[in-house]
Amino acid sequence: DAGVTQSPTHLIKTRGQQVTLRCSPKSGHDTVSWYQQALGQGPQFIFQYYEEEERQRGNFPDRFSGHQFPNYSSELNVNALLLGDSALYLCASSLGQFSMNTEAFFGQGTRLTVV
Amino acid sequence: ELKVEQNPLFLSMQEGKNYTIYCNYSTTSDRLYWYRQDPGKSLESLFVLLSNGAVKQEGRLMASLDTKARLSTLHITAAVHDLSATYFCAVDIITGNQFYFGTGTSLTVIP
Numbered sequence: 001d002a003g004v005t006q007s008p009t010h011l012i013k014t015r016g017q018q019v020t021l022r023c024s025p026k027s028g029h030d031t032v033s034w035y036q037q038a039l040g041q042g043p044q045f046i047f048q049y050y051e052e053e054e055r056q057r058g059n060f061p062d063r064f065s066g067h068q069f070p071n072y073s074s075e076l077n078v079n080a081l082l083l084g085d086s087a088l089y090l091c092a093s094s095l096g097q098f099s100m101n102t103e104a105f106f107g108q109g110t111r112l113t114v115v
Numbered sequence: 116e117l118k119v120e121q122n123p124l125f126l127s128m129q130e131g132k133n134y135t136i137y138c139n140y141s142t143t144s145d146r147l148y149w150y151r152q153d154p155g156k157s158l159e160s161l162f163v164l165l166s167n168g169a170v171k172q173e174g175r176l177m178a179s180l181d182t183k184a185r186l187s188t189l190h191i192t193a194a195v196h197d198l199s200a201t202y203f204c205a206v207d208i209i210t211g212n213q214f215y216f217g218t219g220t221s222l223t224v225i226p
Binding site for chain 2: 033035040041042043044045048056058090092103104105106107108109111
């Protein structure tokens with residue numbers, strides 16, 4: 001079992017550009033959540049995808065969007081990048097959107113640097 | 116807005132000593148998670164606490180949950196250098212693994 005995999009591991013972009021990050025969930029999981037972790041802070045919830053739809057969203061602007069594919073993998077897109085978007089982006093997968101006892105597993109993250 | 120606060124933010128302790136990290140949260144939740152994060156790495160799940168009074172232990176770490184006090188503790192017994200890391204608590208209030216993370220506690224164990 002490969003666990004949760006994210007790509008790429010590191011990325012450098014210029015302000016104003018757009019970026020796409022990818023996540024493959026753990027085998028058997030159908031729910032993907034994305035988090036942003038700025039340096040020295042705890043992760044912050046961006047949004048969650050289940051059945052190919054955005055189900056929950058945190059306090060992030062519309063520049064942050066996503067998609068979930070039929071195989072449950074997911075993409076996070078960020079448009080018009082700002083310096084403040086520099087962070088570690090974590091993907092978490094779990095089984096079932098509202099399962100009481102499921103556990104979430106995190107990927108290794110994508111380190112995005114905006115210059 | 117839900118707040119999850121940890122203290123201390125930074126902890127330096129000698130090997131062999133005991134200490135407790137505290138996690139307070141501001142709204143009702145029966146689900147509390149503890150994660151460990153090494154520098155530049157992802158989050159490693161340590162404990163999942165799903166009910167009031169839950170206590171779990173793994174090696175030198177023990178976690179507990181008091182939902183009435185909205186408080187969780189992570190107790191470290193006889194610390195060793197390998198425990199040096201940042202520890203996060205996370206609260207899930209919408210039963211969908213939408214976590215609200217604490218600020219983190221950076222632990223350094225000194226030989």
